[in-house]
Amino acid sequence: MITEEIMRGMLKPKNSDLRTSITQVETNMLKTQGFFQEEIIGNFSFAEMVYLLLKGEKPSENHKKMFEAVLISFCDHGITPPSTQSARLMASAGSPVNVCIAGGILAFGENHAGAIENAMKIFQEGVKISDAYNRSASETARFIIEEYRDQGKKIPGFGHRYHSEDPRARKLLEIAQNCGCNGKHFKIAIEMEKLLLKDKGIKINIDGANAAILSDMKFNWHLGCGIFAIGRIPGLLAHITEEILNEDPFRKITELKSTV
């Protein structure tokens, strides 16, 4: 039974304060992940700063080079993604720029930007299995694909609705090899691609390539969609500005097609 005492305990929050170890703020002093901000500004590249924020440490030269490429690879896919369309609709309706950006991000649903997180989970799970049971990358790849086939589920990170061979994915894999970001996750991804190409004629896409690479860089899968967002938002902003400056406001984007 819930007594008065228990209830009072429930009502007394234990960790009710917002707190952080990311940035220490004092009067005229800002220290992020141990660095004074004025020492970072002018000395880091923006991608290095993003890495520092998310991993808590400065990247190595190889990781820096790789991470610049990862972020760039997400930049833009023209007018086709629902996120871009949503952001432009809001811009056309006269919403403020930050609202249009947020609106675009809200359209990163399960079917659009969910793939990268899910692919990271698969590769990270795959490496665990591979290590625990001493299986080769090729065996692990086959095991994962069969499991998905049995459950009738689509494997995230492979195939693209517009591209049979995604030029971005190919380039990323090449850089990963040059930067030593082609570890265990990368190898499983490549083996999966071989099998899927043979079975279904599909290749690794940008989400799959980045998921393997980010996993080999030891990023937590929780960060997958967020890193995609960091890379894509500049593109969204370019679209929003194009809509504001070059198109009629509140234009009728969709014609009347309602049916009784």
Added chain:
Amino acid sequence: MITEEIMRGMLKPKNSDLRTSITQVETNMLKTQGFFQEEIIGNFSFAEMVYLLLKGEKPSENHKKMFEAVLISFCDHGITPPSTQSARLMASAGSPVNVCIAGGILAFGENHAGAIENAMKIFQEGVKISDAYNRSASETARFIIEEYRDQGKKIPGFGHRYHSEDPRARKLLEIAQNCGCNGKHFKIAIEMEKLLLKDKGIKINIDGANAAILSDMKFNWHLGCGIFAIGRIPGLLAHITEEILNEDPFRKITELKSTV
């Protein structure tokens, strides 16, 4: 009177298609601002890519260096901004990561991140006045401040509720001078700071410094809040991840303080 004919004309949209000149998408081909994406990936820094998307051209060496610094300067301000608090509240409530990011961006209201756009407008307007009437930067600065004083309005870009001397602003101004981004807008900003320091004891803040610099780099003021967003989102993501991984879910952040 509205005739059938006029009505039909109103109903026929003239530019009803979503279209863009930012990225050309064809099967296995992505070309952004004239560059094949696979040629950008691995060759540009992420900040250069952002610049290319927003301005349509690759930055000069000086502009590149400056823009890396500008983006970094927005990175994080600990737990104090409403955007960070909103994003963490949503993370605590169990919302997906992209939703938490969007939630943070929605809290960039007039009182929080509105300053940079408004400061850009002021400096850009100031340069027009200065050019048209052949006034010095110092005369223009005095004119702007007096106008705001007469209207009883707060001047955006100066003063900070936590810092009397913002270490980020000082560093940015220094880099601007080294990179030749200290043109007409910069000079007006500096003159305004002199006057405001004497009158009110306040100095230029990070929004003011970036507004002057971005204006000298010829960025449209419509981009002000968006560039702030690009710089701040990595910090928001760091906070969201910290909340998810290190704090209890759905914790009682605010104690009961309701009154009848």
Added chain:
Amino acid sequence: MITEEIMRGMLKPKNSDLRTSITQVETNMLKTQGFFQEEIIGNFSFAEMVYLLLKGEKPSENHKKMFEAVLISFCDHGITPPSTQSARLMASAGSPVNVCIAGGILAFGENHAGAIENAMKIFQEGVKISDAYNRSASETARFIIEEYRDQGKKIPGFGHRYHSEDPRARKLLEIAQNCGCNGKHFKIAIEMEKLLLKDKGIKINIDGANAAILSDMKFNWHLGCGIFAIGRIPGLLAHITEEILNEDPFRKITELKSTV
């Protein structure tokens, strides 16, 4: 100059607590605007509850009838509004239902749902002018229209891009007359419509009708867009559910139309 003392004062927040007088929450007790919630549930209509929340008092019979009509009038406009399109795009992308609703609301931009607040401001300002200078509704209407014409601005609340005679507006005005919600604001709106019909062939629209009625019911104009949202969200939810249950996920809503 900013001394240590001033700085400390700046850093000490005066009203840093979230607090409310809307609902008193205690263990096993919820009291909203002075009523125990369990006494409202089952005794009020939903529209009466909305009224109680927003105005702090139960509506009269007339105000109740009027407010039910106002909320209903905003219900849905098919597939044409940017808010509906955004919400469906997000649903198609696989975003959760609450995210799709939020996305729809974010598309209530200046050009889409901004009209009702602006029309409320105009009518409320008009009544002030009319009272202060002892002008008739007709004189005030002419004054407002001329002011807008001189500034080259569009008058919110009149004309519709799909309807020459909005059936919802006509019905609302009729109910307002029956419910005694046809006071000073209503009269100015009607006079404005007469002039605009003669000059431009346009009639009052749903935003204009509701703006006049809500003003006569003494709602603050700050509530205009919010009341629209309350009325429209059920329609957005219907669209989101239709998209989830009846359409293919992640369908290509916009064809490739990008240009170099």
Added chain:
Amino acid sequence: MITEEIMRGMLKPKNSDLRTSITQVETNMLKTQGFFQEEIIGNFSFAEMVYLLLKGEKPSENHKKMFEAVLISFCDHGITPPSTQSARLMASAGSPVNVCIAGGILAFGENHAGAIENAMKIFQEGVKISDAYNRSASETARFIIEEYRDQGKKIPGFGHRYHSEDPRARKLLEIAQNCGCNGKHFKIAIEMEKLLLKDKGIKINIDGANAAILSDMKFNWHLGCGIFAIGRIPGLLAHITEEILNEDPFRKITELKSTV
């Protein structure tokens, strides 16, 4: 292998148009779920209109009474929910009203408003099991609880972090009995409460009560969170307006508590 032909097929969208059967829009004519809007306005209550939109038919008298109560029951819970806190933070930051509402809705995360959908799924699954295996409500309740216990998962819809006996839930159950909305789902919920009260001292909460009732009214579980949103948004709007009109803008809601 993907041939040119297959590729072209992939690129040709099959259902690329936004379309709806909810509302038919023609010039000067709006017909929703088969009713002309001008016939609904003034004749339906707002809750009836919501029901019509979501179910495609007018409610019976009993369903109408029940649905008014359901929507009201979600109205407000003071300052404690993350959604309310987020909405107020955004209002304090100076974001527009629609943005603050959207921000509140985005904080309806898994841990906050997810319970109602999940409880609907459980009860609807429970009724299927009960029908298929001819089990009593009490047997089904025990089966569900044991399954959750075995998986170490929290059962949604029971227990409340502030209330041991939620006054709203009790009142709703009473009305459900009077309105004949106490069918199979209701009975399973009541049996689950009996067991959970004995085992853990927790009772059914507002989410559980509404989940059972809405399921007996034959609402699809996809609508759970959306119906909660419809009921809660008026409360969010009341909070947003209170923040705008009664509090200092951009106040420091959280004190500096960051740590290195």
